[in-house]
Amino acid sequence: MAIPKLTVLKDAAFQEQSVAGSAYDALVVVFTDAARLTSSNMPFTKAIQAVAAVDPSVGQQVSLLYNETVPGGRLVTCPTGSLNDDTDDVRKFSAACRAATARAHQSGARRVLYYFLDPPQDLPGYEKWLEVSLLGIFAESYITLVVRRHQELTKQQRVGDRLDEIAFFANTPNVSTDSLNETTRSVLAIEKGRRVHLDMGYGDPEQMTPLNCAQYIQDTLASHPNLRVTVLTDLATIGIEYPLLHAVARASILVPRHRPCVVTIEYTPSDPSAVREHAYLVGKGVTYDTGGIDLKTGGAMRGMSRDKLGATSVAGVMAAIAELAPSHLRVTAELAFVRNSIGADGYLSDEVLYSRTGKRVLIGNTDAEGRLIMTDLLSQCRERVLAQRTTDPRPVHYHIYTVATLTGHVIRAYGHYGAFLSNGPAVRAGVPDRLIQAGERWGDPYEQSRLRPDDFAKVAPGSDREDVCQTDHMASSATARGHQYPAAYLIIAAGLKPHGNAAKPEEQVCYTHVDIAGSAEEAHSQGMSLCNLTGNPVPSLTAALLDL
Structure with a gap:
């Protein structure tokens, strides 16, 4: 590059x-x-x-x-x-x-x-x-x-x-000259990360299939001394470890090049004993979203090759962090790459699927696949945070983010700005302030949304046949609190609900959901072309994690 x-x-x-x-x-x-x-x-x-x-x-x-x-x-x-x-x-x-x-x-x-x-x-x-x-x-x-x-x-x-x-x-x-040199170092690192994000983001559904996204990340990042990249492609393992992701991928499995994968990118500083923060980033990488059986109609499928920008932006953040090499921070990224195809074996509305935590998820709309493919990766990150606290006595601060082009509602609510919601422990830890300040300083402003009781009520089970509802049948843009309640779903389905403010301090887990459906693309296109991409949130998210 x-x-x-x-x-x-x-x-x-x-x-x-x-x-x-x-x-x-x-x-x-x-x-x-x-x-x-x-x-x-x-x-x-x-x-x-x-x-x-x-x-x-x-x-x-x-x-x-x-x-x-x-x-x-x-x-x-x-x-x-x-x-x-x-x-x-x-x-x-x-x-x-x-x-x-x-x-x-x-x-x-x-x-x-x-x-x-x-x-x-x-x-x-x-x-x-x-x-x-x-x-x-x-x-x-x-x-x-x-x-x-x-x-x-x-x-x-x-x-x-x-x-x-x-x-x-x-x-x-x-x-000073030293300060200007540090500025150029930060800019070059962030620009490298932004180009990783954009290189994949602009790729069409065949140039950037799930496996091609994984290959690009391996080719671009795997040689970095502070990064470790692993790719899981075994379908049986994916089915066991990430059952909701596997369900979304069912219709794509018959086409080998469209099969799903999970990419893990780990940044570890040269002196692990100096680590005081460990961030987990989960990225949504839907390389094409047809809507599944709940087919996108009326031209709404156009542009859905960009539904992978959550995962590609997280890969870009990892590239930038590796270049800047912070000594106090460790970062683990989990990227779910999948194609939401239409087919005889596609998952269906009315199905009840089991998540990694054993929660029964009632499917309301197969076009709400993004929250599903992130659920089990988010749950896995929760498990690792709790396990690491048990084995590592040092006062390390852990926080988890999901990053996704998740809803049309966030654009309806805020226009072309990113938005985020944090659970109670993340609010107390100051994560929202870090995101807001980084966004303002680096030219990628965020709108802060709040989790409300209404959001949890929206996804609450209405019968004894499910533990949580994925969504209803309506598009998010036509639904009240359409970008807020998916965070409540993620918290419940991934097993984070018992780890909020009411939990013991050692059992609390900081979690923030970032919806970049508005900020990842420019507001207008040229003629009948697709919109250009902004490169966000690579600068702001990198800056928030590193306090730049």
């Missing part, structure tokens, strides 16, 4: 490279105040002043100007717009840098120098403005694996990113 070179320039180096004839072929000036842009003492200022005299929009929108004093003769002005209105946030930097990068590339530039003229100083919510800016640049430079494979197949001259090198100078005299 090739990532463009990222270079930090000091003041003297920037002065040398920001003129014509340097190693770069475009200069992008990022600014928040147009007055600062036209009053600076840089060589290109007069050219901007001349244009601004006849076209004030040069300070209000991305513009490409020819100027013989700058690299390649290409000068791109990049205004962020306001930063302190009531609804402004750090995404202003990402959006501006993406637009400027697209314009520079459109003009033929491949080695671009960025000058951050007047960064925000001590403005709340903008602590990671530089990281978010650089991630925006990388996002615009990224070429999907689908296209890279096409480039190789058609023997195109260039294979890979739109940019070859990204260099930047930040006008921040009080920030």
